[in-house]
Amino acid sequence: MPARDFFHSISRIGPVQIGTHRDRHGRTRTAAVCTAEGCGWSSDYTTRSAAELAARTHRCRIN
Numbered sequence: 001m002p003a004r005d006f007f008h009s010i011s012r013i014g015p016v017q018i019g020t021h022r023d024r025h026g027r028t029r030t031a032a033v034c035t036a037e038g039c040g041w042s043s044d045y046t047t048r049s050a051a052e053l054a055a056r057t058h059r060c061r062i063n
Contacts, residue, residue: 007031009048015039016055020048036060 007019015036023029023044030051033042039060045051 013052013055014058015060016058018048018051018055032058034058034060 007021010017010019012018016032016034018030018032020028020030030045030048031042032045032051032055034040041058041060043051043054045054
Protein backbone atom coordinates (compact mmCIF):
# COMPACT_ATOMS: atom_id res chain seq x y z
CA MET A 1 0.00 0.00 0.00
CA PRO A 2 1.50 3.40 -0.97
CA ALA A 3 2.14 6.07 1.61
CA ARG A 4 -0.62 8.63 1.94
CA ASP A 5 0.06 12.20 0.82
CA PHE A 6 -0.73 14.40 3.80
CA PHE A 7 0.12 17.77 2.27
CA HIS A 8 -1.08 19.23 -1.01
CA SER A 9 -1.08 22.64 -2.66
CA ILE A 10 2.52 23.16 -1.55
CA SER A 11 4.15 26.50 -2.34
CA ARG A 12 7.28 28.29 -1.22
CA ILE A 13 7.97 31.86 -0.08
CA GLY A 14 11.67 32.32 0.60
CA PRO A 15 12.81 29.55 2.96
CA VAL A 16 9.22 28.88 4.12
CA GLN A 17 7.06 26.14 2.60
CA ILE A 18 3.28 26.36 2.83
CA GLY A 19 1.03 23.31 2.47
CA THR A 20 -2.62 22.41 3.02
CA HIS A 21 -3.57 19.34 5.07
CA ARG A 22 -6.38 17.90 7.18
CA ASP A 23 -5.95 17.83 10.94
CA ARG A 24 -7.00 14.92 13.15
CA HIS A 25 -10.54 16.33 13.36
CA GLY A 26 -10.94 16.43 9.57
CA ARG A 27 -10.68 20.21 9.26
CA THR A 28 -8.63 21.73 6.45
CA ARG A 29 -5.62 23.59 7.85
CA THR A 30 -2.59 25.30 6.33
CA ALA A 31 0.89 24.78 7.71
CA ALA A 32 3.89 27.09 7.26
CA VAL A 33 7.33 25.55 7.89
CA CYS A 34 10.77 27.13 7.65
CA THR A 35 13.19 24.84 5.81
CA ALA A 36 16.36 26.65 6.90
CA GLU A 37 18.69 24.28 8.71
CA GLY A 38 18.47 24.71 12.47
CA CYS A 39 15.52 27.12 12.44
CA GLY A 40 12.70 24.76 13.43
CA TRP A 41 9.87 27.30 13.06
CA SER A 42 6.46 25.99 12.03
CA SER A 43 2.83 26.88 12.64
CA ASP A 44 -0.72 25.90 11.64
CA TYR A 45 -3.25 28.41 10.34
CA THR A 46 -6.94 28.25 9.46
CA THR A 47 -6.54 30.25 6.24
CA ARG A 48 -3.93 30.18 3.52
CA SER A 49 -3.64 33.98 3.51
CA ALA A 50 -2.63 33.95 7.19
CA ALA A 51 0.06 31.35 6.46
CA GLU A 52 1.35 33.40 3.51
CA LEU A 53 1.53 36.53 5.68
CA ALA A 54 3.48 34.62 8.33
CA ALA A 55 5.83 33.28 5.65
CA ARG A 56 6.50 36.75 4.29
CA THR A 57 7.23 38.21 7.72
CA HIS A 58 9.22 35.24 9.15
CA ARG A 59 12.83 35.98 10.06
CA CYS A 60 15.10 33.12 11.07
CA ARG A 61 17.02 33.55 14.30
CA ILE A 62 19.92 31.55 12.89
CA ASN A 63 22.92 33.70 11.96
